[in-house]
Amino acid sequence: MESKIVLQDIEKAYGKDAPVIENLNLEIEDGSFTVLLGPSGCGKSTTLRMIAGLEQETGGVLKIDGKDMKEVKPGDRGIAMVFQNYALYPTMTVKENIEFGLKNCKVPKAEREERIKEVSMAVGLEEYLNRKPSALSGGQRQRVALARAMVKKPEVFLMDEPLSNLDAKLRSQLRTDLIELHHKLGSTFVYVTHDQVEAMSMGTHIVLMHKGKIMQQGSPYKIYHDPDNVFTAQFIGTPPMNVLNLNDISHEYCPFAEAAYIGFRPEYAVLLDESAAIPETGLTIPGDIVTHEMLGTETLYKIDTKYGRVQVKIFDEATIVDGRVKIFVPNERLVYFDADEQRLRLGEDKWMQN
Amino acid sequence: MDAKLNGKNLLEVPVSIRNTAKTNKKTFSMEGVGRKAIPYVMIAPAMIISAVFMIYPIIYMVYLSFFKWNMIGDMKxxxxxxxxxxLTDSDFIKVLLNTCQFTVGTVAGFIIFGLLLALYLNKNTKINRFLQxxxxxxxxxSLVSIAFIWMWIMDDNLGLLNYVLNFFGIDSVKWLSxxxxxxWSLVLVNIWKGTGxxxxxxxxxxxxxxxxLYEAAELDRAGRITTFFKITLPMLSPTMFFLVLTGTIASFKVFETINIMTLGGPGNATNTLVYYIYEYGFKYYKIGYASAVGVVLMVIVGLLTLIYFGVLQKKVHYQ
Structure with missing residues (x-):
């Protein structure tokens, strides 16, 4: 059974207010780990809840496996959802929590026991089956929530920021667990987060949203290295891409007449002595180093230039530069955006060569 | 208990003063005594009021219950x-049973109608906010006004209830006689008053x-009835427990409705513990006997309270 999710011209409005989502078109491939990424209020959670059927779209068509979901109840969509705050039933034990959906589906007792045993083994909860959720830690609770979703053997897993209530260490562990789980089950995962690290590390397909619109979608690699617009360039990457207003800068190599912004990733810049010769053609801007942060394998410099503050990541941790420097970025590492902050491209697939 | 705790904290705050107090250990320090007394002085007004109006009457009631006294002559x-x-007074047994009947009826009514009303009003619309x-x-x-109004409504000959019944060709009901x-008429009045x-x-x-939780249940394919009994009702259980107990305690102490509407009659049919105490104490002047009933009432209410706090401490605290 396929479980491709298709959203066509989806619109969502609350009451008489202007719609929060308009003309949303999205295809979520069967078996993909699709991440809906964006800042808070961008409509990613709303989109997920519409797929789940917890919110009704006010326009457009939503299909799962080719079937229109308009009249289909959340329980009948072949999906399971993991909530940010776990949404465990506090009055039930762990086992009852996992069993509740199966009971409602009238699964016979023997099979229920079998399936509960199987999932609780998979997420490491066998010892806690008779506990109440209040007696569990955050990580354990989220495992129960995961088990409750898995036990239903859904075609699609929907996850709404499931890791954001956990501490950093647990988060990275559960991230690995989720990737493994996705490999093992082969089902479609739709995952909502505002954390680009989560998106980049887990997603096979990232959908970056902003103010109810899709800004860009693609593989983590493409999203990072080939941004379609300034928003994507600055949302993805820590630190984000440096984007400077091109009008102030004398840059004779710019290939586009209509270019308004120039951008480069912090790791592609080189710091040179003020007096050093420029090695090849590219962008050169002078600046003063404000701070440097030793981050282990790399050092992050914050440099004030007359065009604004620029961040540069240098992987040579031995020499710390200070004072006045020249920032140099080779031509092939520069990207250009027009006045509408949209990307300007020379030819197709230029990013592939980089 | 609290007073001691406060005293301790107060003593611990000014470290410098404490040190000087230590060095002057042998000489009697007025300052130290003053500081120790402060918390007791602070709670004194509340303690005096509760001593005069609660603790003393309780002790005096227990004391009186061992005597025969008509408030004028000698205590024996x-x-x-x-x-x-x-124990051998059939009237008292009847009164005790009456009180239980009243309590069970009232509390059951409160819980059932209160919950149904709440479920109905749960949708947050303008009309519902008004209805709330x-x-x-x-x-x-005031219960007194309500009792008078219902007395009129339930009047055998001129009452509104019987008028409506007669209008539909149904025989009059002697609501209060x-x-x-x-x-049950008294239970009805109390339910009507308290359900809101x-x-x-x-x-x-x-x-x-x-x-x-409801969204999760929806995804788990729980129907409306399953959701109510598996999610809503268990989540309401702490509240329900609180309401059952406070309702029971309050119902055991019912007085005004009876004093105004039936005076315990007809016969002894609506006589309850507190009204019985009132009758014996202030109508028949059998203070000792009334005090003994008072002690019984206190023990019942006290036990209910103990159960409440006992269960409350063990109660599962959800998340």
Missing amino acids: YIGLENYLSL SVVFTPYVV DPKIAM YYALIFLSALQSIPSY
Whole structure:
């Protein structure tokens, strides 16, 4: 059974207010780990809840496996959802929590026991089956929530920021667990987060949203290295891409007449002595180093230039530069955006060569 | 207990003063005594009021229950005789059963109608917000006024209830003068008065159940009835427990409705513990006997309270 999710011209409005989502078109491939990424209020959670059927779209068509979901109840969509705050039933034990959906589906007792045993083994909860959720830690609770979703053997897993209530260490562990789980089950995962690290590390397909619109979608690699617009360039990457207003800068190599912004990733810049010769053609801007942060394998410099503050990541941790420097970025590492902050491209697939 | 704790904290705050107190250990320090006394002085007004109006009367009531006294003549110590005559007094047994009947009826009514009303009012619409204040109004009105109004409504010949019944060709009901019906009529009046309060408490409990639980249940394919019995009702259980107990305690102490509407009659049909105490104490002037009933009432209410706090401590605290 396929479980491709298709959203066509989806619109969502609350009451008489202007719609929060308009003309949303999205295809979520069967078996993909699709991440809906964006800042808070961008409509990613709303989109997920519409797929789940917890919110009704006010326009457009939503299909799962080719079937229109308009009249289909959340329980009948072949999906399971993991909530940010776990949404465990506090009055039930762990086992009852996992069993509740199966009971409602009238699964016979023997099979229920079998399936509960199987999932609780998979997420490491066998010892806690008779506990109440209040007696569990955050990580354990989220495992129960995961088990409750898995036990239903859904075609699609929907996850709404499931890791954001956990501490950093647990988060990275559960991230690995989720990737493994996705490999093992082969089902479609739709995952909502505002954390680009989560998106980049887990997603096979990232959908970056902003103010109810899709800004860009693609593989983590493409999203990072080939941004379609300034928003994507600055949302993805820590630190984000440096984007400077091109009008102030004398840059004779710019290939586009209509270019308004120039951008480069912090790791592609080189710091040179003020007096050093420029090695090849590219962008050169002078600046003063404000701070440097030793981050282990790399050092992050914050440099004030007359065009604004620029961040540069240098992987040579031995020499710390200070004072006045020249920032140099080779031509092939520069990207250009027009006045509408949209990307300007020379030819197709230029990013592939980089 | 609290006073001691406060005293300790107060002593611990000014470290510098404490040190000087230590060095002057041998000389008697007025300052130290003053500081120790402060917390007791602070709670003294509250303690004096509760001592005069609560603790002393309770002790005096227990004391009186061992005597025979008509409030004028000499007090005569008779030991446990008041209690023994209670046990053999069929009137007292009847009154005790009446009180239980009233309590069970009232509390069941409060819970059932309160919950149903709350479920109905749970949708947050303009009309519902208006209705919330409407159902709460009887609770605010004085019980005395309500009792008088219902007395008129339930009047055998001129009452509104019988008028409506007659209008539909149904025979009149002797709401307050039929011994089999009178108690239920009082239960009805009390339910009518109190349900709004119960509905309001249930309503706030309903609204504090997080919506994501219902969403999770929806995804788990739970129907409306399953959702109610597996999610809503268990989540309401702490509230329900609180309401059942406070309702029971309050119902055991019912007095005004009976004093105004039936005076315990017809016969002894609507006589309850507190009214019985009032009758014996202030009509028949059998203070010792009335005090013994008072002790019984205190023990019942005390036990209920103990159960409440006992269970409350063991109660599962959800998340």
